[in-house]
């Protein structure tokens with residue numbers, strides 16, 4: 001109303017410049033109004049957005065938390081069968097093609113052979129497994145392809161050595177047992193030591209970790225983490241120092257403190273590097289001289305490396321008299337058949353298998369369960 005009055009007075013004054021001035025005034029007032037209102041709207045909108053963003057963040061976070069929890073839970077629930085799904089699906093898929101045909105022909109044998117070789121069972125073991133089955137078919141004791149499945153499963157189970165898979169621990173020693181852990185680079189030695197340490201601690205044994213991998217500074221730190229996670233003592237040496245003397249010191253300290261078990265880590269090395277294999281032989285000899293006794297030499301083999309594992313087992317065994325194999329990363333490998341090659345061709349028992357990266361992901365190898373998981 002006030003604006004109209006002013007407008008009327010100005011009109012009455014009838015002066016063009018004044019009219020122009022009033023119009024400019026009105027346009028400015030209108031303009032300011034538009035700017036203020038749009039700012040208000042923007043501010044309100046941005047408040048909503050930031051709430052939404054926070055809510056989304058909270059939602060995201062809670063999803064992640066929920067997913068992680070679910071993942072953890074389901075991971076714990078996973079059986080060996082589930083964890084070896086890569087080997088299982090490739091193997092079971094291949095043999096089911098062969099065993100669902102209407103009759104047993106040369107093609108059946110070719111397909112079975114291919115399935116076994118693809119799972120990295122190895123040429124020698126594959127022939128050994130299939131030979132008795134061919135005899136059964138020849139003698140007409142088996143006539144249907146699907147009857148071959150259970151015969152094959154039995155044959156594969158019986159191929160796995162009947163020798164003990166127990167970890168050698170001599171409680172009557174009156175001195176520390178020493179378990180030396182060897183293998184090529186990145187096979188999973190240090191991780192296995194951490195998991196093993198936790199298992200042995202859970203059995204009530206006192207454990208000392210000897211950081212014999214002096215090659216990399218990070219190796220000692222990695223072992224230190226596992227020592228604190230699993231409640232074990234640790235002895236470390238200087239970077240680049242003599243691994244034998246670190247392990248000797250570890251054993252000496254374990255002896256003095258009446259610690260039950262020394263788990264000795266070593267640097268990864270290629271099995272065809274003569275100098276490094278000699279160094280390992282020395283580590284093995286010296287470890288026995290510190291007051292304890294080497295009761296186990298565990299060769300860690302990465303299951304994803306397949307047949308090369310055989311060559312590793314041969315060479316490491318020559319240098320250190322390997323007493324057992326730990327097959328790691330079976331969870332990520334389709335080549336779990338290497339178990340057969342190692343046991344049947346080298347007669348070294350696979351004692352433990354690694355099924356993941358966390359502290360609980362190490363289990364005793366059970367041949368019957370393993371073979372059954374491959375088929376079902």
Ligand SMILES: Nc1nc2c(ncn2[C@@H]2O[C@H](COP(=O)(O)OP(=O)(O)OP(=O)(O)O)[C@@H](O)[C@H]2O)c(=O)[nH]1
Pocket residue numbers: 183184185186187188189190191192213219266267268269300328329330331332353354355356357361
């Ligand atoms: N998925 C899976 N990963 C594993 C397993 N065992 C070890 N790893 C992983 O493999 C990698 C190498 O493990 P390390 O324990 O450092 O191997 P290493 O043999 O001590 O290696 P070097 O000391 O360098 O020779 C790490 O990322 C581990 O988490 C397993 O059973 N499953």
Ligand SMILES: [Mg+2]
Pocket residue numbers: 189190191213219265266268
């Ligand atoms: Mg290591």
